[in-house]
Each structure stands twice: as C-alpha cells, then as structure tokens.
Amino acid sequence: MTITLIKNADLVVAWDESEKRHAYLPGGDVAFEDGVLRFVGRGYEGTADVEISGTGLMVMPGLVNIHSHPTSEPMNKGLIDEIGSPGLYNSSLYEFMPIFRSDAEAIPDCVRVALSELLLSGVTTLADLSMAHPGWLDLLAEAGMRVCIAPMFKSARWFTKNGHVVEYEWDEAAGVKAMEEAFALIQRAEQHPSGRLFGMACPAQIDTCAPELLRDSRAEAKARGLSWQIHAAQSVVEFHEITRRHGFTPIQWLHEMGLLDERAVIGHGIFLDDHPSTPWHTKRDLDILADTGTTVAHCPTVFARRGITLKDFGRYKRRGVNLGVGTDTYPHNLLDELRLVAYLARTQANDPRTMTTTDVFDAATIGGARALGRNDIGRLAVGCRADFVLVDATHPRMQPNHDPVRALIYAAGDRAVRDVYVDGIKVVGDGQVLTMDFKQAALNLSEAQKRIVARAPQQDWAHRPVDKIAPPTFKWL
Known part of the structure; x- marks a missing residue:
C-alpha cells in the first residue's frame, strides 16, 4: 500500500483524545495509507511513498x-x-x-x-x-x-x-x-x-x-x-x-x-x-x-x-x-x-x-x-478514515489569520478550500471537482429548469404563471 505524508503543515485541526475534542496542532504531520489515517502529530519518522508539503496549508477533518x-x-x-x-x-x-x-x-x-x-x-x-x-x-x-x-x-x-x-x-x-x-x-x-x-x-x-x-x-x-x-x-x-x-x-x-x-x-x-x-x-x-x-x-x-x-x-x-x-x-x-x-x-x-x-x-x-453512528469520521485521529480538507491558509480571504477556523467560517468560506480527500483519494484539487463535470451539470440543469417552469402552472392548484408565484427581481423588458 502507498503511504502518503502531508509534511509540516502550518496547522492541523487534530483530535485530542485525552480531552475528546479538536485542537490546533501547528507544524503537524498527517500520514495515511489505504484510506486510513496512520499518523497525526509532529515528527513523523516512518516511510512515505508520496510526500506533500504542508507549507501554507491547514489540514482539517472533512x-x-x-x-x-x-x-x-x-x-x-x-x-x-x-x-x-x-x-x-x-x-x-x-x-x-x-x-x-x-x-x-x-x-x-x-x-x-x-x-x-x-x-x-x-x-x-x-x-x-x-x-x-x-x-x-x-x-x-x-x-x-x-x-x-x-x-x-x-x-x-x-x-x-x-x-x-x-x-x-x-x-x-x-x-x-x-x-x-x-x-x-x-x-x-x-x-x-x-x-x-x-x-x-x-x-x-x-x-x-x-x-x-x-x-x-x-x-x-x-x-x-x-x-x-x-x-x-x-x-x-x-x-x-x-x-x-x-x-x-x-x-x-x-x-x-x-x-x-x-x-x-x-x-x-x-x-x-x-x-x-x-x-x-x-x-x-x-x-x-x-x-x-x-x-x-x-x-x-x-x-x-x-x-x-x-x-x-x-x-x-x-x-x-x-x-x-x-x-x-x-x-x-x-x-x-x-x-x-x-x-x-x-x-x-x-x-x-x-x-x-x-x-x-x-x-x-x-x-x-x-x-450517523460513525466514530471513524469527523476527526483527524489514527485509525479514522482519511477524509480531510486542505485549506489554503495563505488565501487573502484567510488573512489576518489569528484564528484559522474562524477565518474559514466567517470570512473565506469555500474560496479557501484547495483540496479534499475521501478515503485518501483526492476528489477536489486546486479548488476544482475532479470526479464530476460540475460545469456541464450546471448548464444541463439550467436547461432542465426551463421545462419545469413551463409545466409549473399545470402543477399549481390555482394554475398561476410562474412570474406571479415568484415575481422576478426586476421587470423583464
């Protein structure tokens, strides 16, 4: 199995087992293999087949x-x-x-x-x-x-x-x-x-x-x-x-x-x-x-x-x-x-x-x-599934970065999400979905909505036109 190591991350939102809570771990390493976290801490000394620099990154649980x-x-x-x-x-x-x-x-x-x-x-x-x-x-x-x-x-x-x-x-x-x-x-x-x-x-x-x-x-x-x-x-x-x-x-x-x-x-x-x-x-x-x-x-x-x-x-x-x-x-x-x-x-x-x-x-x-009855997700701890997020801690929306999770939730949002891994497999890379064609699906959905809008008056008890049910923000000229 391939061991992947995220080396010396700016910050890891790690699980503190003694306190049963998340904790900030600066300069942390995260290693995973076969979809499972093998190491979360500082100073990983094991082997690694793939190494990812953690510089500028916050690693947090999915x-x-x-x-x-x-x-x-x-x-x-x-x-x-x-x-x-x-x-x-x-x-x-x-x-x-x-x-x-x-x-x-x-x-x-x-x-x-x-x-x-x-x-x-x-x-x-x-x-x-x-x-x-x-x-x-x-x-x-x-x-x-x-x-x-x-x-x-x-x-x-x-x-x-x-x-x-x-x-x-x-x-x-x-x-x-x-x-x-x-x-x-x-x-x-x-x-x-x-x-x-x-x-x-x-x-x-x-x-x-x-x-x-x-x-x-x-x-x-x-x-x-x-x-x-x-x-x-x-x-x-x-x-x-x-x-x-x-x-x-x-x-x-x-x-x-x-x-x-x-x-x-x-x-x-x-x-x-x-x-x-x-x-x-x-x-x-x-x-x-x-x-x-x-x-x-x-x-x-x-x-x-x-x-x-x-x-x-x-x-x-x-x-x-x-x-x-x-x-x-x-x-x-x-x-x-x-x-x-x-x-x-x-x-x-x-x-x-x-x-x-x-x-x-x-x-x-x-x-x-x-x-959901799961104790192997929602935290970064050895033995848990390798489901995690790499946040760009250097993103302008993350600055100033006094408290990184607050910066993420209240300011940066998804704009700072760089990579996402599920079971150790990258599904988002550089802010792009890798598994599905998001753009094409959105275009298809836009066309589909036209069909739904056209038939909506027949579905409505009062048979109202959609512009009466949901008036547009501005009048269409």
Whole structure:
C-alpha cells in the first residue's frame, strides 16, 4: 500500500483524545495509507511513498452533512428564494415546492450539482434524503464522496387545494412496500464496490407516516444497526396537525411511541412546545430531545428565507442536545450554512455568547458523525478514515489569520478550500471537482429548469404563471 505524508503543515485541526475534542496542532504531520489515517502529530519518522508539503496549508477533518436533498433542491434556485404560503404560516412545503420538482431526466444533473457544491465546501460525508431513483447508488459513488443513503418512504402525500388548508391522501400499503424497498436498497448500498456507501432509515415526515410505519421502520433500523431520521417539528402546520391527531406535540408523540434515542435524528426540530409560534401547555420537548440523546439536524438557510428559525442553537447545545448540520436547500455550501448557524443563534438569543465557533464546528464534524453512528469520521485521529480538507491558509480571504477556523467560517468560506480527500483519494484539487463535470451539470440543469417552469402552472392548484408565484427581481423588458 502507498503511504502518503502531508509534511509540516502550518496547522492541523487534530483530535485530542485525552480531552475528546479538536485542537490546533501547528507544524503537524498527517500520514495515511489505504484510506486510513496512520499518523497525526509532529515528527513523523516512518516511510512515505508520496510526500506533500504542508507549507501554507491547514489540514482539517472533512465535514459531515447529515441532512440534504440533492435530487430536488438545485432545481429550485431562483424560484423559491422569496416565497412562502401566507395561509400556511409562510412554509413553502405544501403549496410551492411540489410544483417545481425535478423530472427524471434532470435528477442526475441535480445530484451532480449538489454534490459538487458540497465537495467544494469541504463536505466528505453526506446524508442523502431522497426518493429512490434509477442509478442512485452508482451516481453517488461517481462523486467519490462518503454517502449515507436515506431512501424516504411514507404512507400519505400532502397537498393543498386553496393555499391555506393542507390535506393528506393516504395509502398505507404503498408506504409499507416503499419501506421494504428502502431497506433492500440500503443493503445494496452497503455492498456497493465503492465501499463508501451506507444507509439510514428515513420515514419521510411525521405527518405523512402511519404510526405502524414509524414503529416498524424504527424496529428494523435497530435490528440492522442503522440510524433513523424523520422530518418533524418543521412547520407550524405540522405541529397543529399532530397535536390535533394525537394530543401531543410532534416531539412528545415520537417519544410516547419509544422512537427517540441516540440513533434517532430529527430533521429540523424547530417548533417545540416553547417556540413562540407553537406555544403549548407543556415545556418538555427540549428536555426530551436531550435526555433521549436524539440528534437535531439543523438546516438554517431554507427556513431563514421565510423568516423562520430555531430558538436557538446555543440553547439546544447547552441543554445537551446533540446537533448536526445540513444543507436542506441550495446553495449546497456547508461552510456558508455554518456561518448562518452562528449568526441566527446569536440574533435569536440576543446574546453573542449563546454559542461558540467550537460548537458549530463540532456539529459539522463529531456531532454529525455521532448521528450517523460513525466514530471513524469527523476527526483527524489514527485509525479514522482519511477524509480531510486542505485549506489554503495563505488565501487573502484567510488573512489576518489569528484564528484559522474562524477565518474559514466567517470570512473565506469555500474560496479557501484547495483540496479534499475521501478515503485518501483526492476528489477536489486546486479548488476544482475532479470526479464530476460540475460545469456541464450546471448548464444541463439550467436547461432542465426551463421545462419545469413551463409545466409549473399545470402543477399549481390555482394554475398561476410562474412570474406571479415568484415575481422576478426586476421587470423583464
């Protein structure tokens, strides 16, 4: 096997096992072989077949994104930036997002665009929450990324006929069949020759899944040793729907069914019983999340567009909730997402001390790894997978460089990401994706969006033209 050494890096964000936390290591060496880190420290004295000068570089662990929808979200760029249903508490889920869904021809380009953006922002592990589609596994493997596939299944679809009432069309048998197919697909992913694919059970939304589907999927996930993720507490509409059906908040209902533990992930988890938009007669939800060890997948951008946010990241963290971060929408840039996590938390808390950069970096590394049941990613330590990012510490956007990770998150962003490695294989080099044709996929997607826009009025309950649904920034002359 070939041993590769990154010699005398300006800085390594190394894992301090004694303190169980990341630490800055100046002048560090990183050696890897066969996709595994063999040395992280100073003064490497072993042999090396390939040596990379670490001068001017910061080596940091690859980022872990625990919630994303690559098959659909790139299509929405320029369309849903500013729209939400006023009659549905400003959510865009029920009225607008369904009318701009990608068709089968566009999905591969959607995925290539999303994964390229993610790689360029330092993401090495992704949870892909998508409906199963042809060629999914091979397409993910093409990117060279480590991917947790989460084929979504559900018992019902939601829709609105008027923009202020959400209705549900139920087919529980179809939900069971889709769940069985999802677990079969996960098994295929685990056997994929790339060796980088694994799986997670994913009943799509708390309000579109029958109780039996939730219980059965959770039991099967436990039997297979898989994480389990569900969208819950993601809209005011959903909060009211679940309290109406069951007399419990979404978090409490999941807890009543025994579904929450350290391998459970709540997608979004915003609308708790003490959120200003969903006050309830209890104040238990945050305690339930913390006490059960449940992870919250925090994706601020998609909600911030509609004036909605978690109240707040720092409060959840201090109570002991495990937090991960995702890119629920475009742009698929996790470094941008981390910046917004910090800014929204501080504005919601009216306190710049509600959280630290340590907290948000941990969420995007070890917090995400914990949610996926992995202790071999999200940190630079001997025995972990060789998933890491080389940041250009000399980049003008990184200067002055008093605190490099802060400089990366709050100033430089993906512009300073030079190289990305997954399993010791370079997938981004000199700021360019090496595994996929990002530029061509983006051009293809632009053409595909024209098809989607043309048919959108037929998908809309009111048959409105797109320029009425999403008015342009300026009048077209």
